[in-house]
Amino acid sequence: MTIDQERPEANQGRDSSSLPPLGSEVAAAVSTPLRPPSPYGKWALISLGFIFLALLVVFPLINILVQAFAAGWGAFMAGITTPEARHAIWMTVLITLWVVPLNTVFGVLTAWLLARYRFPGRLLILGLLDLPIAISPVVVGMLVMLTYSPTIGLVGPFFRSQGIQIVFAWPSMVLVTLFITFPFVVREVLPALQEHGHSAEEAAYTLGASPWQAFWRVTLPNIRWAIMYGIILCTARAIGEFGAISVVSGKVIRQTNTLTLHVQRVYGEFDTVAAFGASLLLSMIAVVTLVVQLGLKEKRE
């Protein structure tokens, strides 16, 4: 409104003088107040964003808290300490303890190779890096079944002859989670390595450092926050994985049930307090992840 009212005045001012001095147009334009238009638009947009986030994220999160304690503290504790729940928590911890260190070490290694070396197939790998995120978790589970199932798997019969059970046991659950969380560390570390460039490492080589010393003393300190960030994302994802694990685990109670599978099972049995109690444990991990993420973001910037 204000701009529309002032604009004709600016034009009139320009028309009235036949030969304006240089720069007067610019001065006139700058002196016109540049927006801020109506404050209503701003607050309408902010409210719209708030409503959307409230309906989709905030209410569901509050609902978990309310339902977990709907029958009191005792019922909540009873719900998350049944033998089934305790075993499910242990399975989730076990999988995370396998997945996070492996994917951290190999994620940093892969990122380092991609950042420092040019080799055939490098661009293909860069393009396919996000495949585990793009692909459906059910398909990931299916792939592992087709590889390791003792009856239909490509290499399954070999492992069966060795007496090793992979499918419907924890090894396959670790494998699918490794697959799904592989990109997280790589994607955080790769840009950090590219940003810091090669020159410091070169200097270390010139001073007689071995590649290992150069990596450990020069490269690693530069990328440590990126690695931390990747580890956090990888951990959150490993703990929350559901689709691929439900395909390969067989969902045997007190054997191959993880915490997310446990949530689905008890919710299906209308045990709301137990379902939301376990959900609360899982969402607390998500909230902690976010808080740590925020802290790390500041550190890195």
Next chain:
Amino acid sequence: MASLSAGKRNPGTLVPIGLAVAYGSALVLLPIAALLFRITTIAPADFWRMVTTPAAVAAYQLTFFSAGIAATINTVAGLVLAWILVRYEFPGRAITNAIVDLPFAMPNAVAGVTLAFLYAPGGPIGRFFDPGTPLAEVFGWFGITPVQLVYSQMGVILAMVFVTLPFVVRAIQPVLMALEPEVEEAATSLGATPRQTFWRVILPLLIPSLLTGFVLAFSRSIGEYGAVVLLSGNIPFSTLTAPVYIYQRLEEYDYGGAAAVSFVLMLLSLIILLLINLLQGWSQRYDD
């Protein structure tokens, strides 16, 4: 004295390369090879029959349609959220910014359970849509009676919107932040209204990142399993998405059918990934 080239040619580097190759092969290449091997054992005619059973076709249609709607909703909502987070100061902005990422960190099974509880008929939010309520009547004008927010196609869309919420916001945010104020000031000084500046100047610059966000959300929605399986009710020919269809084929020991449809979805993921790479190349051209 060790030189750079000596460091690079150090046979020691062959060990990490070998390790990375072995790890990647065992983790990713072997399983994909197993799927391809399985597909080659199916006769082409059988393969075609398996990927085009009426239940599978209904599942693809539902999945793509719902993913399209969910990605559209999140493109609009994502633009609004990115805009207010980058351009406006308001109390709680930092927390709002963090909340946007929550669907990424929250296990999708947990999201499915709590959304199903909230939006079920008679649930804390669902009750406002129960027959006889004002909202139910509004939906009635559009011929939707009774309003089923879960265990219906709306439940599928709700699940997909939840899990892909961060994608568009995080795709646009950096571009919007990098946008130089001079461009807008120039437009305004040339007499553009704020609305014209937005539609003619800002939006065209955001299109590559909006498209990237849309495609990411669409692709993630197609593959989504956890939240969908808990919210959709999984009724064949009505609310059964493609990943849930694969899961059900597996539970019935129909490994051929499951492998065939998995192959279709994986091919689609690869095509979408290619598209995203192209889009990101396009949007990076605008960065500098």
